[in-house]
Amino acid sequence: MHQPDMIYKFNQLVLNKYHLYNGLFLKLPYEKIASTGMLLPILSQYCRQGLEAGRKPVDIVDGFFERFTDLSDESEKINFLFKVIQYVERQVVLFDSIEDASFEELNAASVQQSLKDMYIIAGASGKQPDWYDFLRQFSVRIVFTAHPTQFYPPAVQHIIHDLEDAIQVDDVNAIDELLQQLGQTPFVNREKPSPLDEAKSIIYYLRNVYYHAIGEMYASIEAQYTAASQLANYDLFRLGFWPGGDRDGNPFVTHDITRQVAWELKTTLFKCYYHELKALRRRITFLQVSDILENISNRLYVNMFDPQPGFSHEDILKPLEEVNRLLHEKYHGLYAKELHQLINRVNIFKSHFATIDIRQDSRIHEYVISAIAEKYSLCDRPYNTLDFNAKMKLLSNLELRIDAADFDDPIVKDTILTVSQIREIQSANGEAGCNRYIISNAEDVFAVLHVYALFGWCGYTEGDLHVDIVPLFETISGLSQSGDIMEKLYKLPVYSQHLRARGNRQTIMLGFSDGTKDGGYLKANWEIFKTKENLSRISQTNGITVVFFDGRGGPPARGGGKTQRFYASQGKNIANEEIQLTIQGQTITSMYGTQSQFKHNCEQLLLAGASNHLLDLAETHLSTAQRALMEELADLSYEKYTALKNHPQFLPYLEKMSALKYYGKTNIGSRPGKRGDKAKLEFEDLRAISFVGAWSQLKQNVPGYFGIGAALRQLKEAGRLHEATALYHQSSFFKTLVLNSMMSLEKCYFPLTAFIKDVPEFSAFWSILFDEYELSKQLMLEISGQSQLMEEEILSKASIDIREDIVLPLLTIQQYALQKTSLETPNKEVYEKLITRSLFGNINASRNSA
Numbered sequence: 001m002h003q004p005d006m007i008y009k010f011n012q013l014v015l016n017k018y019h020l021y022n023g024l025f026l027k028l029p030y031e032k033i034a035s036t037g038m039l040l041p042i043l044s045q046y047c048r049q050g051l052e053a054g055r056k057p058v059d060i061v062d063g064f065f066e067r068f069t070d071l072s073d074e075s076e077k078i079n080f081l082f083k084v085i086q087y088v089e090r091q092v093v094l095f096d097s098i099e100d101a102s103f104e105e106l107n108a109a110s111v112q113q114s115l116k117d118m119y120i121i122a123g124a125s126g127k128q129p130d131w132y133d134f135l136r137q138f139s140v141r142i143v144f145t146a147h148p149t150q151f152y153p154p155a156v157q158h159i160i161h162d163l164e165d166a167i168q169v170d171d172v173n174a175i176d177e178l179l180q181q182l183g184q185t186p187f188v189n190r191e192k193p194s195p196l197d198e199a200k201s202i203i204y205y206l207r208n209v210y211y212h213a214i215g216e217m218y219a220s221i222e223a224q225y226t227a228a229s230q231l232a233n234y235d236l237f238r239l240g241f242w243p244g245g246d247r248d249g250n251p252f253v254t255h256d257i258t259r260q261v262a263w264e265l266k267t268t269l270f271k272c273y274y275h276e277l278k279a280l281r282r283r284i285t286f287l288q289v290s291d292i293l294e295n296i297s298n299r300l301y302v303n304m305f306d307p308q309p310g311f312s313h314e315d316i317l318k319p320l321e322e323v324n325r326l327l328h329e330k331y332h333g334l335y336a337k338e339l340h341q342l343i344n345r346v347n348i349f350k351s352h353f354a355t356i357d358i359r360q361d362s363r364i365h366e367y368v369i370s371a372i373a374e375k376y377s378l379c380d381r382p383y384n385t386l387d388f389n390a391k392m393k394l395l396s397n398l399e400l401r402i403d404a405a406d407f408d409d410p411i412v413k414d415t416i417l418t419v420s421q422i423r424e425i426q427s428a429n430g431e432a433g434c435n436r437y438i439i440s441n442a443e444d445v446f447a448v449l450h451v452y453a454l455f456g457w458c459g460y461t462e463g464d465l466h467v468d469i470v471p472l473f474e475t476i477s478g479l480s481q482s483g484d485i486m487e488k489l490y491k492l493p494v495y496s497q498h499l500r501a502r503g504n505r506q507t508i509m510l511g512f513s514d515g516t517k518d519g520g521y522l523k524a525n526w527e528i529f530k531t532k533e534n535l536s537r538i539s540q541t542n543g544i545t546v547v548f549f550d551g552r553g554g555p556p557a558r559g560g561g562k563t564q565r566f567y568a569s570q571g572k573n574i575a576n577e578e579i580q581l582t583i584q585g586q587t588i589t590s591m592y593g594t595q596s597q598f599k600h601n602c603e604q605l606l607l608a609g610a611s612n613h614l615l616d617l618a619e620t621h622l623s624t625a626q627r628a629l630m631e632e633l634a635d636l637s638y639e640k641y642t643a644l645k646n647h648p649q650f651l652p653y654l655e656k657m658s659a660l661k662y663y664g665k666t667n668i669g670s671r672p673g674k675r676g677d678k679a680k681l682e683f684e685d686l687r688a689i690s691f692v693g694a695w696s697q698l699k700q701n702v703p704g705y706f707g708i709g710a711a712l713r714q715l716k717e718a719g720r721l722h723e724a725t726a727l728y729h730q731s732s733f734f735k736t737l738v739l740n741s742m743m744s745l746e747k748c749y750f751p752l753t754a755f756i757k758d759v760p761e762f763s764a765f766w767s768i769l770f771d772e773y774e775l776s777k778q779l780m781l782e783i784s785g786q787s788q789l790m791e792e793e794i795l796s797k798a799s800i801d802i803r804e805d806i807v808l809p810l811l812t813i814q815q816y817a818l819q820k821t822s823l824e825t826p827n828k829e830v831y832e833k834l835i836t837r838s839l840f841g842n843i844n845a846s847r848n849s850a
Contacts, residue, residue, distance in 0.1 A: 003794045006794055006795055007794060007795075007798060009105070009106065010106060010795055010798050010799075013098075013102035013105055013106060014095075014098050014099050014102050014106070014799075014802075015798075015802065017098050017102075017167065018094065018095050018098050018802070021094060021098070021167075021175060021179070022091060022094060024175075024176060024179065025037070025090065025091070025094060025179045025183075026038065026040060026041070026087075036080065036083045036084060036087060037087060039068060039069070040084060040087055040088075040809065042064075042068055043064055043068075043084065043809045044805070044808055044809050046060065046063070046064050046067075046068075047060055047064075047808050047809050047812040048805075048808060050063070050812075051749075051751040051752055051754070051808075051812070052751055054751070054754055054755075055755075056755040056819070057752070057755065057812045057813075057815035057816045057819065058815075058816050058819045058820065060812060060816070061081075061812065061813065061816040065077055065080075074827060075827070075830075078827065078830055078831070078834065081813050081816075081817075081834060082834065082837065084809055084810070084813065085810055085813065085834075085837050085838055085840075085841060086187070088806060088807060088809060088810045088841045089187050089840055089841040089844070090179075090182050090183060090187075091806050092803070092806060092807070092841055092844050093156070093159075093160060093163070093182060093844070094163075094179070094182075095802065095803065095806060096160070096589075096590070096844070097160055097163040097164045097167055098167055099799060100164050100593065100594055100597065101164045101165075101167040101168045103594065103596050103597055103600075104596045106795060107596075107600055112604070113607060114603065114607070115221070115225065115603055115606065115607055115610070116224070118131075118607055118610050118611070118614070119131065119224075119225050121614070121615070122614055125614075127614050130613065130614055131225070131610070131614065134609070134610055134613045134614065135221065135225065135231055135233060135236065136231065136232070136233050137233065137577075138233075138236065138577075138578065138606070138609050138610075138613070139233075139235045139236060139237075139238060139577075139578040139579075139580075140236065140237050140238070140578070140579050140580075140602055140605045140606055140609070141238040141239070141240055141549075141578060141579070141580040141581075142237075142238075142239055142240065142581070142583055142592070142602070143239075143240030143241070143242060143357065143549070143580065143581065143582045143583065144202045144205075144239070144240065144241055144242065144243070144354070144582075144583055144584070144588060145242040145243075145246065145582045145583070145584035152187065152201075153185075153186065153187070153188075153189060154200075154201070154204065155185050155186075156182075156185055156187060157201075157204060159178055159181055159182050159185060161208070162174075162178055163175065163178045163179075163182070164594065166178060187840065188837070188840070194252065194257075195243060195244050195250070195252050195253045195257045195261075196244065196257055196260055196261065196264070198243045198244075199241070199243035199244045199261045199264060200264065202241070202243055202588065203264060203265065203268050203353075205588065205589075205592070205593065206239065206265075206268065206353055206354060207268050207271070207272055209592070209593065209594060209595055209598055210239060210592075210598060211269075211272045211345070211349070211353075212595055213595040213598040213599050213602075214237045214239075214345075214348060214349075214598075214602075215341055215344060215345045215348070216595070216599065217237060217599050217602060217603070218231075218234075218236060218237065218344055218348060219340075219341050219344060221236070222344075234344070234347040234348045236606075237348070237602060238355070239353065239354035239355070240354060240355050240357055240436075240580075240582075241261070241265065241354035241355060241356050241357065242356075242357055242359065242582070243261060244257050244258050244260065244261030244262075244356060245258055245261070245356040245357050245358045245359065245434070246357065246358075246359040247358075247359065247360050247414075247418075248359050248360055248361050248440045254414050254418075255414055255417040255418040255421050258356065258358070258418060258421065258425070258434075259421060259424070259425065261356060262352075262356055262425045262428065262429055262433055262434065263307065263428075265352060265353040265354055265356070265429070265433075266307055266351055266352065266353065266428065266429050266433075267303070267304050267305065267307060268304075268353060269349055269351070269352070269353035270300050270303050270304035270307070271304045272345075272349075273300055273304075273316060273342070273345070273346065274297065274300040274301060274304055276342050276345070277293065277296060277297050277300065277342065278297065280293065280335070280338060280339060280342060281293050281294070281297065283335045283338065284323070284327070284334075284335050284339065286326075286327075286330075286331050286334075288326055288330070289323045289326050289327065289331075292319050292322060292323050293319075293323060295319065296316055296319050296320065299311065299315065299316075300316070307428060309427075309428075312350075312351045312430060313346050313347075313349075313350040313351045313430065316346050317343065317346050317347070320339065320342065320343050320346065321343065323339060324336060324339055324340065324343065327339065350430050350432060351428075351429050351430045351433065352429040352430050352432045352433035352434075355432050355433065355434065355435060355436065356425070356433065356434040357434075357436045357437075357438055357470075358418060358422070358434065358436070358437045358438065359437075359438040359439075359440060359472075360415065360418075360437075360438075360439065360440065361439075361440045361441055362439050362440060362441045362442055362443065362446075362447035362450070363441060364411060364415065365415070365439065365447070365450040365451055365454070366383075366384065366446070366450060367411065367412075368411065368412050368415045368416070368450075368454070369383055369395075369450050369453065369454075370382065370383040370384055371407065371409060371412045372402055372412070372457070373394065375406055375407065376400065376402070378394050378397070378400070379394060391446060391449075392449075395446075395449050395450070395452075395453040396453075396494055398453070398456035398457070400456075400457045401457060401458075401459060402416060402457045402458065403416075404416040404417045404420070415454070416454070416458060419437075419454050419455055419458045420458045420459070422434050422435075422437075422467060423460070423464070426466060431466045434467075435466055435467050435468060436467065436468045436470055436507065437451055437467055437468070437469050437470065438470045438472055438509055439451055439469070439470065439471050439472055440472045440474070440511075441472070441474065441475070441478065442471035442472055442473055442478060442482075442485070443475075443477065443478050443481065443485075444481070444485060445485055445488045445489050445492070447471055447485075448469055448471050448485075448489055448495065449489075449492075449494075449495070451469050452469060452494070452495065452498060455467065462497060462498060462501050463501070465498065465501065468502060468505075468506075468507050469498070470507045470508065470509050470549065471485070471486075471508060471509065472509040472510070472511055472551065473485075473508070473509070473510055473511065473531065474510070474511025474513070474514040474515055474518075474551065475511075475514060475515065475518045475519075476515065476518050476519040476523065476524070476527055476638075479510070479515065479527045479528060479531045480527070480531075482508070482531055482534075482535060483531070483534045483535060483538055486506070486508070486535060486538055486539070487538050487542075490506075490538070490539070490542040490544060491542070499544060503545075504543060504544050504545060505544070505545045505546075505547065506539060506544050506545070506546050506547070507546075507547045507548075507549050507580070508535055508546060508547070508548055508549065509548075509549040509550070509551055510528050510531060510532070510548060510549070510550055510551065511551040512524065512525075512528065512550060512551060512552050513551060513552075513688035513689075513692070514688050515527065515528060516688075516692075516703050517686065517688050517691055517692070517703060519638055519641065519642075520637055520638055520640075520641030520642075520703070520706060520707045521637070521641075521703060521704055521705060521706065521707065521708065521737075521741060521744075522633060522634050522637040522638075522707060522708055522711065522737065523634045523635070523637055523638035523641065523707070525737055526630055526631070526633075526634040527634070529570075529574075529733065532548055532570070532574045532575070533573045533574055535548075535575075536573060536574050536575040537573075539575065540575075545575070545577060546575045546577070547575065547577050547578050547580065548574075548575060548578075548580065549580040549581070550580065550581045550582070551581075551582050552581050552582055552583075562736065562739065562740060562793075563581065563601070563604070563605065564601075564604035564605055564607065564608045565608075565732075565736045565739070565740075566608075566736050566740070567579055567605065567608035567609065567612075568607070568608040568611045568612065568620075568732065569619075569620055569731075569732035569733040569735075569736045570612055570620065570733075571612070571620035571621060571622070571733070572612070572616065572620070572621075574612075576609060576612045576613055578609075579605050579606075579608065579609050581605075617732070618730075619730060619731060619732040619735075620732055620733070622731060622733070626727055626730070626731055626734075629723055629724070629727055630727070630731075630734065632711075633708075633711045633712070633715075633724070634711075636707070636710060636711035636714050637706075637707030637708055637710065637711040638707065639707075639710075640706065640707040640710035640711070640772070641706050641707040644702075644706060644707075644768065645683065647765060647768070649761070649762055649764075649765040650683075650765075651682075651683065652761075652762075653762050653765050653766075654691075654694055656761075656762075656822070657698070657753070657756060657759075657762060657818070658694040658695070658697060658698050658818075659694055659697045659698075659814060659818070659835055659836075659838075659839055660690055660691075660694035662832070662835050662836045662839060663689070663690040663693055663694070663839065665832075665836045691703070692704075693839075693843065696747070696842070696843075697811070697814065697839065697842055698752070698753055699747070699748055699749035699750070699752045699753070699811065700748055700750065700753065700769055700773070701744040701745070701747055701748050702769060703744075704740075704741055704743070704744025704745070705741045705744050705745055705772075705773070705776045706769075706772055706776075707772070708738075708741060708776045708779075708780065709772050709773075709774075709775030709776030709777075709778070709779055709780075710772060710775065712724055712775075712776075712779035712780070712783065713775055713779065716779065721779070721782065721783065724783045725782075725783040725785075728783045728784055735784075738780055738783070738784060739784075739790075739792065739793070741776070741780065742780060742784075742789045742790050743790060743793075743796070743800070745773065745776060745777050745780070745789050746789045746790050746797060746800055746801075747800060747804065748773055749804065749808075749811075750769075750770050750773060752811055752812070752815060753766065753815070755815075777789065807841055807842045810838050810841045810842060811838070811842060813834065813838055814834075814835055814838040814839075814842075817831040817832075817834040817835045817838065818835060821835070
């Protein structure tokens with residue numbers, strides 16, 4: 001479909017409906033705020049005009065009150081602004097619901113390759129056997145993280161779900177009632193959620209979306225592209241789970257929380273099985289089989305409230321397979337297809353639903369090892385002063401047995417209990433219930449060996465250690481050292497023995513978020529690309545199958561953007577056994593929040609893997625000259641970004657002019673806003689979410705593009721910009737980076753903060769940011785040949801532009817409140833609450849802001 005036709009379709013399905021229902025929404029007669037909805041469009045236009053004219057947000061808001069209201073008391077004005085924020089939040093939900101309800105029709109209008117296309121290509125090129133091999137062996141693992149930047153209370157989640165259903169059938173009366181309900185329902189949690197609350201919030205989607213979507217996807221692939229006997233790959237789609245397992249910097253995640261989350265996952269899964277079986281029993285009412293199904297149902301009913309020891313998915317599968325046999329032998333296969341779908345789901349989800357990953361920082365493990373060494377007198381001086389050989393000797397003593405009761409330190413005690421407890425979770429939920437231990441900030445071989453020793457000291461032997469130890473390389477330094485680290489580990493007898501027990505398979509996690517925070521967008525992505533190639537080569541040389549697990553956030557600055565396009569550009573030099581990635585924050589609901597979205601995006605990931613497996617596209621190959629150019633551009637951008645990081649106003653600017661410090665005050669996540677408890681803000685302690693999110697709230701999105709313009713300018717000044725133009729058109733990897741960066745640029749709006757030019761302390765710093773934005777935009781358009789940002793993604797651009805327009809009053813209010821807090825006012829605390837409250841709408845509207 002041509003772009004004008006696509007925009008017409010978008011306007012018809014989304015924009016027109018939004019204006020229609022938003023008009024209804026703005027007129028709803030809420031107590032005390034009847035005029036707020038009527039004034040909101042005026043405020044929005046007034047903000048746009050004022051910002052474009054270069055006025056300060058504080059002057060814009062004060063001018064609005066003076067011109068369009070009779071409010072004179074400061075508390076009344078603040079109350080009005082809170083009401084505006086509430087309206088905007090609900091407008092975002094309305095637009096989300098309309099767009100999500102239109103997803104299938106809009107997606108059908110876009111030009112995207114499908115699995116069917118790949119199946120036809122494989123057949124036409126004589127690669128059908130390779131196609132079947134791919135489907136039998138490949139896996140897509142979606143890992144939901146414990147970093148919620150969009151945390152709707154359950155009541156709001158249900159309204160959103162019902163609103164999407166009503167919009168799909170244009171049920172105006174139901175929409176009217178749901179909008180009224182939405183207006184009266186609180187959006188904000190009264191208290192910070194616990195890690196268990198976070199887990200339950202995401203388990204909602206597992207039960208209501210992913211259980212059904214994965215089962216339907218598997219059945220569709222099985223029916224359309226293979227025979228059942230040819231597929232039998234129940235790991236084709238897998239779910240991972242970090243809430244309750246990720247304790248990196250979160251003191252609220254304990255071994256007890258992990259156990260509770262494992263229990264919650266299992267009981268929720270058994271409820272899914274029970275309800276699907278209940279529906280089947282209404283159809284399969286035949287002699288000999290109905291009693292079998294009733295018995296399974298009764299056992300599930302008990303276990304979905306109180307899991308009994310020893311009851312696992314095998315106890316469900318065996319009788320179901322017996323029923324399947326009887327249906328074919330005696331009842332002409334009646335309802336066997338429906339039963340087969342339940343059997344598939346039991347094979348896929350087993351007893352665990354999603355695999356809980358344990359994650360902890362390597363520095364915590366070193367601290368724990370040091371405490372253990374001191375407690376049990378393992379060395380005559382502090383552990384961290386030992387040399388390499390002394391540490392190796394100490395860690396190789398796997399006969400040692402430790403007891404958490406011997407320690408008073410809560411971190412030491414809980415680390416030991418967490419490691420010990422994995423065996424119990426596997427006993428209850430199966431091995432896949434919890435079989436990965438991820439180590440953040442892995443900077444040397446001891447990051448892995450510390451964890452391996454802990455398992456040995458907690459009583460695990462190689463025969464019963466069913467856990468993959470996964471190093472996470474995330475800084476530029478860590479990425480550059482990763483090859484040497486893994487080479488040493490592969491050659492260490494003690495670790496190679498462990499790998500043999502794990503099928504000579506090593507998972508390695510790479511962190512896009514902290515990599516970009518540390519090195520800038522272009523440098524981080526290029527370093528990760530080279531790291532994957534290097535680790536693929538080293539692993540293959542050592543007879544190890546390497547699997548990459550990508551820690552990706554929502555926006556391009558954290559590895560997000562068009563994910564399928566990124567994976568399809570990886571090429572033949574990067575291991576392609578699986579695609580594993582984290583999904584977090586708003587991306588859970590914006591990209592995987594409905595069955596149709598989940599199926600589409602999982603299919604696109606599967607398609608990316610198939611493309612690399614079956615095809616050998618020239619655009620995925622980088623020549624020696626292209627590599628040299630990528631290296632040059634990455635280094636030039638890194639130099640520019642590093643200079644920005646080292647600027648004396650870098651952290652003060654974020655602290656004083658952005659909402660950075662207010663992220664920790666929102667009740668959307670259980671984790672503290674930064675690592676550690678130091679009073680002074682240090683760059684290393686900044687979490688990537690709040691770091692990237694603060695730039696997003698400023699509408700400057702610095703981590704998503706900064707340095708690219710400077711790098712391209714150097715080429716242009718040397719008369720070599722044509723080289724970058726050629727690279728863009730010939731390399732799918734470089735093109736993907738540019739297109740994703742364009743999304744960051746499209747979400748920038750520097751007029752919001754133009755007043756900072758007149759703030760002496762930060763005037764020069766703001767100009768550095770603005771100049772690089774203008775330069776990056778100009779030169780990216782030049783090398784791509786586009787006349788406007790995101791010209792090739794017109795539907796995404798249209799959605800972004802509308803969302804940015806919706807939240808403009810909210811962002812103006814945020815800047816207004818930030819300016820007010822810098823003044824002497826008795827309402828400073830209230831203005832700070834206004835800032836905190838303003839974060840939610842922009843976070844949710846951006847859909848991938850952090």
